[in-house]
Amino acid sequence: MGFEAPSQLHGGDARRVQPFNRQADAPCQEPIGAPLERARLRIAALLNDLEGMLGEHAAPLLREARRQIDERACRIAVIGQIKAGKTTFINTLIGQPGLLPTDINPWTAVVSALHFRSGVATPEHAAVFQLFSIDEWKQIAKGGGRLRELTERLVPGFQPDLLRAQLEVMRSRSERRLGAKFEQLLGKSHRFKTITPELLADYISAGDPNLQASTTEQRRNYSDITRSADLYFDDSPFAFPITLIDTPGTNDPFLVRDEITRRSLENPDIYIFVLSALQPLSAADVAMIRLLNGLYKDRIIVFINRVDQLANPGVDATIVRRSVKKRLRLEFPNLHIPVISGSAWLGGLEMSSQPASGKEAQFSALVAGSGSPFAAPALATGMSEVAAAITQMMCNSTIAVLLQQIASCLLELVRSDQAGVSAQLQQMQTLFEAERTEVNALQKKIAEEEAALAAFEARAHALRASFEEMQAHFDRTIESGQNMLRSELRSIVRDFAQTSADRLAAAIENGVSTRSWRCNVTPLRSDLETAYLTAFDDLARDVVRVEQFLYPQLQVIVSNLLPGYRGTVLEAPEAPLAGSLSLSALSDRVTMDLDTHWWTHWFRARRSAHEHGNQLRILIENDFLPIVEQLVGDAVDSLRQRVEYTMQRASAIASGLLSGVEQRRQNVAVQAAPLRGSDDVQSAAHRQGEQIARIQKCLEQQATLTASCEELESILAGLDGLQSESARR
Amino acid sequence: MSRSLLHRSGQSRGAELLAEARLLTRVAIAGEVNSGKTWLANGLLGSQVLPTSFVTRTEVPTVVEFGAKSRLVLERSDGSRVAASWEEVEAGTCQGRRLRQRLPSPRLQDLRLVDTPGLGDGDEQMAHRIRCICRSADLVLWCTSALQAWKASERDFWLSLSPRVRDKGLLVVTFGDMLRHDQDAGRVLARLQAEAGLHFRKIVFPAQLFDLLARARLQRAIHSAREPTIAHSPSTRALLSA
Numbered sequence: 001m002g003f004e005a006p007s008q009l010h011g012g013d014a015r016r017v018q019p020f021n022r023q024a025d026a027p028c029q030e031p032i033g034a035p036l037e038r039a040r041l042r043i044a045a046l047l048n049d050l051e052g053m054l055g056e057h058a059a060p061l062l063r064e065a066r067r068q069i070d071e072r073a074c075r076i077a078v079i080g081q082i083k084a085g086k087t088t089f090i091n092t093l094i095g096q097p098g099l100l101p102t103d104i105n106p107w108t109a110v111v112s113a114l115h116f117r118s119g120v121a122t123p124e125h126a127a128v129f130q131l132f133s134i135d136e137w138k139q140i141a142k143g144g145g146r147l148r149e150l151t152e153r154l155v156p157g158f159q160p161d162l163l164r165a166q167l168e169v170m171r172s173r174s175e176r177r178l179g180a181k182f183e184q185l186l187g188k189s190h191r192f193k194t195i196t197p198e199l200l201a202d203y204i205s206a207g208d209p210n211l212q213a214s215t216t217e218q219r220r221n222y223s224d225i226t227r228s229a230d231l232y233f234d235d236s237p238f239a240f241p242i243t244l245i246d247t248p249g250t251n252d253p254f255l256v257r258d259e260i261t262r263r264s265l266e267n268p269d270i271y272i273f274v275l276s277a278l279q280p281l282s283a284a285d286v287a288m289i290r291l292l293n294g295l296y297k298d299r300i301i302v303f304i305n306r307v308d309q310l311a312n313p314g315v316d317a318t319i320v321r322r323s324v325k326k327r328l329r330l331e332f333p334n335l336h337i338p339v340i341s342g343s344a345w346l347g348g349l350e351m352s353s354q355p356a357s358g359k360e361a362q363f364s365a366l367v368a369g370s371g372s373p374f375a376a377p378a379l380a381t382g383m384s385e386v387a388a389a390i391t392q393m394m395c396n397s398t399i400a401v402l403l404q405q406i407a408s409c410l411l412e413l414v415r416s417d418q419a420g421v422s423a424q425l426q427q428m429q430t431l432f433e434a435e436r437t438e439v440n441a442l443q444k445k446i447a448e449e450e451a452a453l454a455a456f457e458a459r460a461h462a463l464r465a466s467f468e469e470m471q472a473h474f475d476r477t478i479e480s481g482q483n484m485l486r487s488e489l490r491s492i493v494r495d496f497a498q499t500s501a502d503r504l505a506a507a508i509e510n511g512v513s514t515r516s517w518r519c520n521v522t523p524l525r526s527d528l529e530t531a532y533l534t535a536f537d538d539l540a541r542d543v544v545r546v547e548q549f550l551y552p553q554l555q556v557i558v559s560n561l562l563p564g565y566r567g568t569v570l571e572a573p574e575a576p577l578a579g580s581l582s583l584s585a586l587s588d589r590v591t592m593d594l595d596t597h598w599w600t601h602w603f604r605a606r607r608s609a610h611e612h613g614n615q616l617r618i619l620i621e622n623d624f625l626p627i628v629e630q631l632v633g634d635a636v637d638s639l640r641q642r643v644e645y646t647m648q649r650a651s652a653i654a655s656g657l658l659s660g661v662e663q664r665r666q667n668v669a670v671q672a673a674p675l676r677g678s679d680d681v682q683s684a685a686h687r688q689g690e691q692i693a694r695i696q697k698c699l700e701q702q703a704t705l706t707a708s709c710e711e712l713e714s715i716l717a718g719l720d721g722l723q724s725e726s727a728r729r
Numbered sequence: 730m731s732r733s734l735l736h737r738s739g740q741s742r743g744a745e746l747l748a749e750a751r752l753l754t755r756v757a758i759a760g761e762v763n764s765g766k767t768w769l770a771n772g773l774l775g776s777q778v779l780p781t782s783f784v785t786r787t788e789v790p791t792v793v794e795f796g797a798k799s800r801l802v803l804e805r806s807d808g809s810r811v812a813a814s815w816e817e818v819e820a821g822t823c824q825g826r827r828l829r830q831r832l833p834s835p836r837l838q839d840l841r842l843v844d845t846p847g848l849g850d851g852d853e854q855m856a857h858r859i860r861c862i863c864r865s866a867d868l869v870l871w872c873t874s875a876l877q878a879w880k881a882s883e884r885d886f887w888l889s890l891s892p893r894v895r896d897k898g899l900l901v902v903t904f905g906d907m908l909r910h911d912q913d914a915g916r917v918l919a920r921l922q923a924e925a926g927l928h929f930r931k932i933v934f935p936a937q938l939f940d941l942l943a944r945a946r947l948q949r950a951i952h953s954a955r956e957p958t959i960a961h962s963p964s965t966r967a968l969l970s971a
Contacts, residue, residue: 082880083876083878084877103916104909104910104913104916104917105916105917105920208916208919251882252880253879253881253883253884253924276877278874278876278904279849279874282850282882283849283851284849286851306876309876518853596853596856600889
């Protein structure tokens, strides 16, 4: 990678991320995600061993596990209002102050994903910038997307002048910056082998609107037509593979790209919400946290940035932190949100090797706590606390759940194989024993064995057939559940719409001023959320019930098939089902979220009180019924995925058992050879040798499988420990 | 740094403002939480009259006007009035409609200030009251922090005021002293001109505002000495529309 950071610091050691921390009790820190990375590496090593050892039946599951282990990174999105210091925060977190461009004006214009992954081959390109497709650009150029759609729905025919003006600015700026034929660039992606600050400035900085750039300078600014940026770093300051997502600030008066930004923020594992200490937690911030789809699970960290700009940083930072904490507890009583205060800028300053000058020197003195005229307490940058909070949250995130799932799935496969091998071993030993005593006994034994095998095989086949029934049963459960879920959510929306309509009509009739009127849909959202989650839980319970019926069946079959079976194999999978459920549809912006001044336009239409109410009802229904559809679709997807996973597991195990039976059948055939009289002394000796070798091999296989089992059990125990540890804190 | 630049861009409009300030009576100060409203009010009063605390925010509108004696009165929602102290206000024990601070300050002889609570905590009732206060003022000072200037939420509120009210508005860029680089003030100002310039009469830094007001007072003093009868002339509104 050819990036040369101006500060001469680049990549590398994660300890740089916490350059100084003067708190006495600061824990000695590992790089971010270290505990999970250890589990990941152990699973990866085991996968290598298992791939050669387990049979063909396990191959699809192993492939899938391998893909997840190799490719899945923890996605951390950094979000917040404009000028909260998101980009500065990222620069400091990755130990490369000055990498991503920052400015006094809102500057980040493009969602950029920074991919960090150590120890893999360098991707061919270090930077990939995807420009808007022609369709996307047309959508922007025509109306600015969702906002326009919403205002149009509210006040048909009303032209949002502001939006139109902004669109014109954007179009003419693109033309000025990129030439009249800039539309020919659309749909392309630009790739580069190295990352340079100039490159980043060209693609992700908003750029100076007043600069008549292209004529005086060689470089061109593409930010207006860039949809996303992907930057790849092979030298990671983090332990676990991490993708950091830098976003343009919310609450930007330049609102054209708003929706595209929202859409490209798909399902991060962790959100870091950056606030400015000077304006901590406004109503807009609370609304945004409320809308984050992580509400169901703890996945938000709040970082109060820029405490260095408080009048009295040492004291005020604590006060701000306390008040933000209090407010969050009040707003989200069920959510544990770590709140950390600090200054990413100071952190970056500490890291930078450049001599501080002017104000910077003054602040450095303040940080160091020495020579400060105010004798203020030393100011922590908060960065090491953030790192610790991220690691802790990762241990409880969907990533940890995923590792757990993979490990327990592998454990199941290994155990069923282990049981198969030990049954085989036992059989061979019995036969071997019988042969040595007498032919008659052998004959009898073989007949018995063949009969048993035939019976078990029939059972195993019957089991497989019953899987199909099971699948149908799952489908029916999901189908009926889906309809119930839909009708329940729809009736909530309808009731709310009707109540709001009646209330509005009554208010207008009673002469209440509509000037500051606004329909608050927060209760509707939270009602929908509660109903959705409850209904989903019920549905999931149904699915789990079917699973719980299925697994004991499997266990009976297995214990019949495998005499050595001790009853610890094949537990029904634990149900982390709801954790994977997405609530993002609920955060879609609707007309009811539009600001009061849009509504004043709506009220201007001459309508009777009743008509106003009726219109409102229609608007609410048009807003929320599609959201209900989306939610139902998400629930069904989530359930189907789970069912597919369960069925895949069950049939992998069944196939494993059948192939074990096949193996035993072959053994029996070999044993039966002398009984058919085609045997001589030499071949008998040869056969005996083979048998001994086979037994030997079985014993070895059993030993490795046992070792794998122990390793997997210890990985799972470790992951469990991490989770309960972070839950305790 | 920024001052010279502002002076240059503000010369012609400055003169306009002087004419208005000559008869100026009611000034409303509004903006989002922690945008330096109370700090600006104190600046206009020339002393630390109102408590600027980072933690306890201004919860009710505060009227500062001339009075023979210095006293603070709380007007309750039912219309009754009681004497209050800033300690009580800061402790949060004072609930009411507005605070009224009377002061024997010579600066208040041509000035009546209303310092409003910060917007942005989602209180629609308060937002509506602030709109009313802005409507009845002669000059509206909208405070925006140089460090996080002109957010969409600010613009949305400002545009919800009628053009007539906006025409009385000055955008005051506070916290300019906390910018980290010398060229930043100019850059912030350029962006504000581009994005908010159309919606305000003028964009100023506080120092420039104080300067203009001082000059207005001086001119007014000279004026009234020369032509004493004009001191209480037609309403500001008539003058603005002329």
